[in-house]
Amino acid sequence: MAGMVNTHGGPSEALPGAGRALALLFIINLFNYIDRQVLSAVLPRLQLDANLFDPADPWLQSKLGFLTSVFLVSYTLLSPVFGWFGNRGRRWWVVGIGVLVWSLASGGSGLATGYVMLLLTRCAVGIGEAAYGPVAPSMLSDLYPVSQRGKVMALFYLAIPVGSALGFVIGGQIGEHFGWRTAFLVTFIGWFLGWQCFFMPEPPQPNRVDETPPSYLRVLAELKTIRSFVIGCLGMTCTTFVLGGVAAWAPTYIFQREARFAVTDKTFETLAEERTSDDRPVVPDEVVAKLRPLTGMPQVSFAEFKQKLRDTLPEDRQRAGDDFKQYGDRIFTAATTPDSISLGTVNLIFGVIVVVSGLGATLLGGWxxxxxxxxxxxxxxxxxxxxxxxxAFPFLVGALLVPFPVAWGLLFAAVFFLFFNTGPANTLLANVMRSDIRATGYAINILVIHMLGDVISPPIIGFVADVASLQTAFLGTSVFILIGGTLWVFGASSLDADTAKAGS
Structure with missing residues (x-):
């Protein structure tokens, strides 16, 4: 191996088996994002399963939302733990164990007999992801030289847009024809991928400086002194905050801005057809009856329809208001006019934008x-x-201010430039950390960018929307694009020195 190590200790060219390792880790990451979006795609069907939810449950929406985020909490909190293990043992074994846990938990979601069981399986998904999330990029960094890591990281993270798109397709199509449970069972394929990891050769860590890997606190203390790591982590936190909030709320914002509503006979037919698995109406008859006075109203916007619902409430305004709040999604969907854009169409267009722009941007960013x-x-x-x-900043602001369909093009450009940094940002982190602390370093990065990024941005945007509007919330959030970009440009002066010091 001597001829393949540069003067700084890292490989001077890709090591034998690097391509196989990249392919396996890419497929694992692909199924990871497939799983995440399968859940999003089948959420409407979960609501109709009487084994999981009572349609009269006033906390139904909150419980559904918690399902989508609980994995992120366990993933974020446990990543540092597994990153620590990744610097002390066979990293492929850590990845393999994580993938086995993740695939069992993900597939097990389709076997859940109640809400609590479903919640626990989603939490276990995060545990599995935490085991391989920080370790995978660390191994790739040890397999490829600095000059190739940009493309390698771009290929690895290409799984984000591609896997997300496949997740929506698998969840939507299989869920529609075979039920939501079958959509989750597909992810049992990850069990095969996990076993493959135990037969992979362990990549060397060429610049390990001592026999005993450094402790977590020692790694944290060292990372704090690496200016490029700190600035890189802060920049990623800003963009993760924006991307998490945009992904969660953009379809809702576009639908509320563009859709038109009217209460007609078709509205009541649609509501009557929506029933749970035990044949109970999703929206109770007494709630539907409160909509009758609005029959024949002219087409109105989302804000106008919301005001009309308030204006027609009966004497028990508090109880009626709670009903409309609880069943609001169903009512607004049923009252959408035939010639209006639907929430399903918005999700489809937004999904295509994310996939196409994310695919191109991730590849071009690494190059x-x-x-x-x-x-x-x-x-x-x-x-x-x-x-x-x-x-990305002017394009996102423009998408919020100009009319559709021009706004779609601006939104495409904004998402493109937000994804463009994926390869470069992850590559620079790898290059400024020594090999024997990379797994822990990536784990700390995961903890910071998620806990201060996409874990908190959706509820913050929701709060601002309640106080003002979603448009105001997005305009405020867009400022973090400028902050993140400025931080990264500001950090450029120290990157080359930090890379050389790390002996990448």
Whole structure:
């Protein structure tokens, strides 16, 4: 192996088996994101399963929302633990155990007999992901030289848009024809992937400085002194905050802005057809009756329809208001006019935008970072991440202010530039950490960017929307694009020195 190690201790060229390792880790990451979006795609069907939910449960929406986020909490909190193990044992074994746990939990979601069991399986999904999330990029960094890591990280994270798209397709199509449970059972395929990990050769850690891996606190203390790591982590936190909030609320915002509503006979037919698995109406008859006075109303916007619902409430305004709040999604969907854009169409268009723009941006971002590096640009990966991120700001603001369909094009550009930094940002983190602390370093990065990013941004945006509007919330959130991009450009001056010091 001597001829394959550069003067800094890292490989001078891709090590034997690197391509096989990248392929396996990519497929694992792909199924990870398939699982995440399968849940999102089948949420409407989960609501109709009487074994899981009572349609009269006033906390139904909250319980559904918790299902989508509980895995992220366990994933974020436990990533540092598994990252610590990843620096002390066979990393492929850590990945394999994580994938086995994740695939059993994900497939087991389809076997849940009640809400609590479903909640526990989703929590276990996060435990499994935490085991391989920080370790996988660390291994890839040890298998490839600095000059190739940009493309490698871009390929690895390409699983995000592709897997998300496949998740919506699998969840939507299989869920429609064979039921929501079958959609989850598909992810049992991950069990086969997990076993493959135990037969993979362990990549060397060429610049380990002592026999005993450093403790977690020692790694944390070292990372705090690496300026590029700190700035890179802060920039990723800002963009994760924005992407998490946009992904959660953009379809709702677009639907509320563009849809038109009217209460007609078709509205009542649609509500009558919606029934749970034990044949109970999803929206009770007494709630439907409160809509009768609005029959024949002219087409109105979301805000106008919401006001009309308030204006026609009976004397018991508090109880009626709670009913409309609880069943609001069903009522608004049923009252959407035939010539109006539907929430399903919005989700479809937004999904295509995320997939196509994310696919192209992730690949181009990795290539562009390496292009700047080859041209001798100091802090190449910081520049690639920073300037592209700042370009997203005017496009996102424009999408909030101009009419559709022009806004769709601006939204595409905004998402494209928000994804562009994925490869460069993750590559620069790998390059400024020593091999024997990378797994723990990535785990700490995961903890920070999620706990201060997409874990908190959706509820914050929801709160601002309640106080003001979703548009105001998005405009405020967009400022973090500029902050993140500025931080990355500011960090460029130290990147080359930190990379050399790490002996990447």
């Amino acid at each position: 562009f970072g390496e292009y700047l590096l080859g041209r001798g640009i100091r802090g190449a990966y910081f520049h690639a991440a920073g300037w592209s991120t700042m370009l």
